[in-house]
Amino acid sequence: MAGDDTGGRQMHLAVFASAGPVSGSHGGWRHPQAQGDLLSAAYYQRLGTLLEEGxxxxxxxxxxxxxxxxxxxxxxxQLRYGALGALRLDPLPVLSLIAGATRHVGLxxxxxxxxxxxxxxxRALATLDHLSGGRAxxxxxxxxxxxxxxxxxxxEHLSREARYDRADEFLEASCRLWDSWQDDALVRDREAPLFADPTRVRRADYEGRWFKVRGPLNVSRSPQGRPVFLQxxxxxxxxxxxxxxxxVVFVTHSSPEAAAAFRTDLRARAERFGRRPDDIKVLPGVVPIVGETREAAEEQRALLEELAHPEAGLSTLSYHLDTDLSQLPQDEVLPDNLEVAGVQGHFREVAEMTRRTGMPLSKLGHQYGAGRTARGFVGTGQDIADRMQEWYEAGACDGFMIQIPYFPGGLEDFTRLVVPELQRRGLFRKAYTGSTLREHLGLPRPPA
Ligand SMILES: Cc1cc2nc3c(=O)[nH]c(=O)nc-3n(C[C@H](O)[C@H](O)[C@H](O)COP(=O)(O)O)c2cc1C
Structure with a gap:
């Protein structure tokens, strides 16, 4: 597989970071090892450097x-407690900055x-893909x-069905734009002169219910052809x-069995759409809390819990479920049959946690904010590598999306304590062997 240095199957690791105060835990921005100004270029350049080290x-x-x-x-x-949506920089300029500070990591x-x-x-993504050498x-x-x-x-927002109809059209139109230049259309022959060959550039001519786009794109085909699609x-x-x-698909299951059932279902659905199941990678989100010892990791966990204000978590859970949870009794459990307009994945995650622990809504909100709904990823580097290996070998996933609880300390610790342990076990690359993100992930490059 491209991107592997052992020739065997290896896991993929993505880092969920935020251009704002929260990524893995609402206690993160208050943590003593959360350093740097998230409004500065240096903060994101440091993130880039750490990513490539790992x-x-x-x-x-x-x-x-x-x-x-x-x-x-x-x-x-949200504002008072620095919750998930209190502040978000526009991610595209931030990614451009990281692109300039790195050579390999996907964006x-x-x-x-x-x-x-x-x-x-x-246009924006083709630009990023060019400027980063194929990492968008x-x-x-x-x-x-x-x-x-x-x-x-x-x-009002659109119904789920209408939103997905529109999303299908959005990608159909975008793909026609990304494919509107053949790979060899940009000639740049000074003598001829021939800058771009008009016979190798076509219009998109897309017309649907939601979008009408004539094209072509005014950016030539980029190294990856199209950016990698996550969902x-x-x-x-x-x-x-x-x-x-x-x-690549992100999931939020709290057990390897549930994630494995999801992955099997998704792979079968992909085949029905005429795709190779291996061309779709499932990455569960986990919030790892790692320490030199189990006691140190437990102390970190307790600290993050203390620093995450209960209202912050409840506020973000209300946003994720698109349901005002202050209207429900706080000392009772979250009803299993709640009609949730928002994110089904997040509802299933907290419903699973409620069934498992019986915790009342007020406590659930707090735990959600602290980043504790994905269970069992607290401990030493070995403990966490054990859990990751267990999930991976059970067919639950193709890797993980690591939600760093605080930055940069949490990323430094994971990179120092967990990554080498995975590498020692042959489960993760020791060096990049490809240059594009498609190569890291072992994904095909779509033809124009
Ligand atoms: C791990 C994860 C990350 C997500 N990131 C975002 C995001 O950045 N922005 C956003 O608007 N929705 C985000 N979502 C929401 C999903 O994209 C999707 O809209 C949501 O799950 C509703 O789709 P569904 O009804 O099919 O579950 C995320 C969901 C998950 C599970």
Whole structure:
């Protein structure tokens, strides 16, 4: 497999980072080892350097297009406690900065198919792919909260079905744009003169219900042809969408059995869309808390819990479920049959945790904020590598999306204590062997 240095099957590691205060834990920005100014270029250049030291496949910057106000209809809890959506820099310029500070690591950001236009997105991503030498990826989201709709001239967000219809069209149109230049269309022959061969550039001529795009793109075909497609939908329609388009899928299961069942289902769906199941990689999100000793890791866990304000977690969970959880009794458990307009994957994750622990909603919100719903990834480097190996060998995943609880300390610790342990076991690369993200992930390059 491209990207492997042992010739065997190896796991893929992505880092979930945020151009804002929270990635893995709402206690993160208050942590004593959280250093650097998240509004500075130096902060993201440091992130890039650490990523390459760890030979990670890619960094992913999640995104939100509003400051959430789902808890009590107020911005207060998000802003006051530095919750998930309190502040988000635009991820594309941040990725460009990281691209300039690195040579190998993949660069992924969230793109909303509901609020963005294919031409602008195709152009921006083709640009990033050129400037980074083939490392661009997009996490395709349909956006799910009303606060976002209201920032784009709408009173309500679209239904899930309509959002996914639009997302299908968005990618059909974008692919026509990315493929509008043949690979050899840019000639740059000074003598002829022939800058670009007009016979090798075609219009996109896309017309659907949502989008009408003439094309061609005004950027030539990029090293990867198209950016790598990431996705995280868990509903039935979301899974079909992933099976058709996604090359990497993020999941939030709390047990290897549940993740394995999801992966088997997704691979079968991908085959029904005429794809090779190996061309779709499943990466569960985990929040690892690692220490030199188990006691040290437990101390970190307790500290993160203390630093994550309970309202911050409840506020973010309300945003994720698109449901005002302050309306429910706080000393009772989250109802299993709640009709949730928001993210099904996150609802399933907290419902599983509620069934397992019986914890009341107030405590659940706090744990959610602290990053503790993905269980069992607390301990020494060996402990965490054991768990990762167990999931990987059970067929639960093709690797992991590591949600760093605080930056840079949490990433430094994971890179120093867990990555070498995985490498020693032959489970992860010791050096990059490819140059594009598709090569790191062992994914084919789509023809024009
Ligand atoms: C790990 C993970 C990361 C996600 N990142 C984002 C994001 O950055 N921005 C966003 O708007 N939605 C994000 N989502 C939401 C999903 O993209 C998707 O919209 C949501 O799961 C609803 O789709 P579904 O109804 O098919 O589950 C994320 C979901 C998960 C599980």
């Amino acid at each position: 030979c990670y496949d890619f960094v992913f910057l999640a995104d939100i297009l509003a400051v959430p106000d789902r808890l009590r209809g107020s911005l207060d809890s 992924a950001c969230t793109i909303s198919t509901t609020y963005f236009e294919p031409f602008a997105v195709a 990826a997009i996490n395709i989201v349909t956006s799910f909260q009303e606060a976002e709709a209201r920032n784009f001239g709408r009173e 995280a939908g868990a509903s039935d329609r979301g899974r079909d969408f992933a099976a058709r388009w996604a090359e």
